Amino acid sequence: MTENSPVATPLIHARGLTKRFGSFTAVDGVDFDVAQGEAFGFLGPNGAGKTSTMRMIGTVSPVTAGKLTVFGLDPAHHGANIRARLGVVPQADTLDNELSVLENLLIYGRYFDLSWAESRRRAKELLDFVQLTERSDDKVEPLSGGMKRRLVIARSLINEPSLLLLDEPTTGLDPQARHLLWDRLYRLKQKGVTLCLTTHYMDEAEQLCDRLVVMDRARIVAEGSPRQLIDRYVTREVLELRFRRGEDETDDSAHLDGRLEGLAERIEQLPDRVLVYTADGEAAAATAYERGLRPASVLVRRATLEDVFLRLTGRSLVE
Amino acid sequence: MAVVGLRLAGRPGAIASRRSLRVLEHDLLVFRRGWTNYIVAGLSQPFLYLVAIGIGLGLYVNRNGSLPGGVPYLDYIAPALLVTQAMMAAAFESAWPIMGKIEWDKTYHAALNTPLGALDLLAGDLMWIGFRATLLSVLFLVVIVALGAAASPLVVFAVPVAVLTALAFAAPIMAFTATQNGDGGFNALFRFGITPLFLFSGTFFPIEKLPLFVQPLAWVTPLYHGVAAARSLALGQVEPIALTVHIAALAAVAALGIAAGRVTFRRRLVV
Numbered sequence: 001m002t003e004n005s006p007v008a009t010p011l012i013h014a015r016g017l018t019k020r021f022g023s024f025t026a027v028d029g030v031d032f033d034v035a036q037g038e039a040f041g042f043l044g045p046n047g048a049g050k051t052s053t054m055r056m057i058g059t060v061s062p063v064t065a066g067k068l069t070v071f072g073l074d075p076a077h078h079g080a081n082i083r084a085r086l087g088v089v090p091q092a093d094t095l096d097n098e099l100s101v102l103e104n105l106l107i108y109g110r111y112f113d114l115s116w117a118e119s120r121r122r123a124k125e126l127l128d129f130v131q132l133t134e135r136s137d138d139k140v141e142p143l144s145g146g147m148k149r150r151l152v153i154a155r156s157l158i159n160e161p162s163l164l165l166l167d168e169p170t171t172g173l174d175p176q177a178r179h180l181l182w183d184r185l186y187r188l189k190q191k192g193v194t195l196c197l198t199t200h201y202m203d204e205a206e207q208l209c210d211r212l213v214v215m216d217r218a219r220i221v222a223e224g225s226p227r228q229l230i231d232r233y234v235t236r237e238v239l240e241l242r243f244r245r246g247e248d249e250t251d252d253s254a255h256l257d258g259r260l261e262g263l264a265e266r267i268e269q270l271p272d273r274v275l276v277y278t279a280d281g282e283a284a285a286a287t288a289y290e291r292g293l294r295p296a297s298v299l300v301r302r303a304t305l306e307d308v309f310l311r312l313t314g315r316s317l318v319e
Numbered sequence: 320m321a322v323v324g325l326r327l328a329g330r331p332g333a334i335a336s337r338r339s340l341r342v343l344e345h346d347l348l349v350f351r352r353g354w355t356n357y358i359v360a361g362l363s364q365p366f367l368y369l370v371a372i373g374i375g376l377g378l379y380v381n382r383n384g385s386l387p388g389g390v391p392y393l394d395y396i397a398p399a400l401l402v403t404q405a406m407m408a409a410a411f412e413s414a415w416p417i418m419g420k421i422e423w424d425k426t427y428h429a430a431l432n433t434p435l436g437a438l439d440l441l442a443g444d445l446m447w448i449g450f451r452a453t454l455l456s457v458l459f460l461v462v463i464v465a466l467g468a469a470a471s472p473l474v475v476f477a478v479p480v481a482v483l484t485a486l487a488f489a490a491p492i493m494a495f496t497a498t499q500n501g502d503g504g505f506n507a508l509f510r511f512g513i514t515p516l517f518l519f520s521g522t523f524f525p526i527e528k529l530p531l532f533v534q535p536l537a538w539v540t541p542l543y544h545g546v547a548a549a550r551s552l553a554l555g556q557v558e559p560i561a562l563t564v565h566i567a568a569l570a571a572v573a574a575l576g577i578a579a580g581r582v583t584f585r586r587r588l589v590v
Contacts, residue, residue: 080434094429098349111433
C-alpha cells in the first residue's frame with residue numbers, strides 16, 4: 001500500500017465493519033470502498049447505522065470488529081493523523097455559542113495546529129466561501145439554521161481536508177439553504193475533495209452522489225450509482241392511479257387487483273393510491289382504461305431513488 | 320502545575336501535551352471577551368467579604384480574644400477565604416460548563432473531530448481552571464495586602480496553595496461530571512458537599528471547635544488542608560511537617576481526580 005497510488009488504495013476501505021453497543025448491533029459487518037475524488041452516500045432510514053459508520057470513519061468511535069482503513073491508516077492507532085486530514089460536518093451543529101462566528105473558525109484552525117495568522121487567513125476565505133463574511137463578529141446563537149450549517153461546513157474545511165464527512169448536512173434546512181449548500185459541496189468535489197455523506201433525502205443523494213449504498217437495519221442492502229439502483233430495483237417509469245373512495249367500486253382492493261393483473265411487473269397498493277411500476281407508464285394507463293378502471297387522477301413519472309429506497313427499506317415507519 | 324500535568328497527555332512523564340494547550344487557548348479566547356468583569360469581580364468580592372466578616376464580625380471575635388495566639392480575626396480568615404474562593408470557582412467551573420461542553424453545546428464533540436483527544440480536553444480545561452484560580456487568588460492577595468491583613472510575606476505562597484486546592488476539587492468533579500447526563504447531580508454535590516465544606520473546613524473557626532467525632536471528617540477533606548496550609552503561611556506560623564502533609568494531601572486528591580477523569584472522560588467521549 002503506497003500513498004501515491006490512489007487508484008489502488010481506496011481512501012476508505014471497510015470489510016466486515018461492525019459496531020456494537022452492548023448487545024445492540026448498530027453496524028453489522030458492512031463492506032465498502034470509497035475512492036479518491038468520489039462523492040459517496042449512505043442512504044437509509046433512521047437507526048440504519050449510517051451515523052455509527054460515519055463516526056467510525058471519523059475515528060471518534062472505536063471499531064468493534066472487522067477491518068477499516070482511512071487513507072490506508074488504521075483508526076485504532078493513527079486516529080489523530082487521520083483526523084488531521086478529515087473534515088467533519090456532524091449531524092448536530094456543535095458550534096461554540098461563547099465565541100463569535102470568526103472565532104469559531106479561528107480556534108478550530110488552532111486545534112489543527114495552524115498558526116493564528118494562517119488560521120485567520122483561511123477563516124476569512126471560508127467565511128467568504130459560505131457567504132457569512134458580514135456575520136464574522138456576530139455571536140453564533142442568532143444565526144439561522146442554514147447559516148449555522150454553512151458555518152459548520154466552513155469549520156470543517158479549515159484544515160483543507162482531502163476527505164469530507166457529512167452527516168445529514170441539509171436536514172431541517174429550507175430549499176434555498178439546501179441548494180446553496182449543494183452548490184458549495186459540488187464546488188468542493190470539483191476541486192478534488194472526496195465527499196462521504198449520509199442523507200435520507202433522495203434528491204440530495206441523486207444530486208450529489210456518484211455512488212451510494214442503501215443501509216437498513218445495520219446492513220448494506222444495495223450498492224451502486226443512483227441510475228444503476230433505479231434500473232436494478234425499480235422500473236423506468238411509475239404510473240400513479242388515485243381512486244375516489246366510496247363512489248367507485250374499484251376502490252375495493254380485490255376488484256382492483258384483479259383488473260390490474262398482468263399490467264406491470266410490480267404493483268403496489270397504498271392507502272391513497274396505486275403505484276404501477278412499468279417501463280411505459282402511458283401504455284399501462286391506457287390498458288387500465290381499456291379494462292374499465294376509472295381513476296380520479298393519473299400520473300406518469302420517472303422512477304426515482306425514493307422508489308428504490310422504499311422498495312428496499314419498506315414503508316413502515318422507523319422510529 | 321507539574322503534578323497536574325503528570326501523565327495527562329497519555330504519554331508517561333509528559334507534562335500536558337501541546338494539543339491540550341489548544342484547549343486552554345480556547346478557554347482564554349472566551350475569557351478575553353469578559354476579562355474586565357473577572358477583574359472587577361475578583362477584586363470587589365474579596366473586599367466585601369473581608370470587610371464584612373473579617374473586620375465587621377471580627378470586631379466581636381477579637382473582643383473575646385478567643386483565637387489561638389490572639390490572632391486578629393481578619394488575618395485569620397483572609398487566607399482561608401482566598402483558598403475557599405478558588406475552591407468554589409473551580410468546583411463551579413468543573414461542573415456546569417463542562418457539562419455544557421459534553422452534553423448541551425457538544426463543543427467537545429466538535430473538538431474530537433480534530434487531532435485533539437478526550438484526554439487533551441481534560442488536561443486543557445483543567446489548566447484553564449488552574450489559570451482562573453491563579454487569577455482569582457492573585458486578585459484576592461492584592462486585597463489582603465491592601466487591607467494589611469497578612470502578618471507574613473509568606474502570604475504570597477497562599478496563591479499556589481489555593482491553585483492546588485482548586486485542582487484538588489476540579490479534577491474529581493470533572494471526572495464526576497463526565498458520568499452525569501444532566502445537572503441534577505450538581506445540586507446535590509453543592510448542597511451536601513461543597514457548601515458544608517465551605518462552612519466546616521476551618522474557614523471561619525478552628526476545626527478543634529467542632530465535636531470530636533466530626534473532626535476526622537475535616538482532616539480528609541481537601542479544603543481543610545488548603546485552608547490550614549494557606550493560613551500557616553499568611554500568619555508566618557509554618558510548621559514544615561504539617562505544611563508538607565497538607566500539600567501532599569492536596570496533590571494526592573488532585574492526582575486521584577485526574578486518574579478518575581482519564582477513565583470517565585474516555586468512557587463518556589469515546590464510544
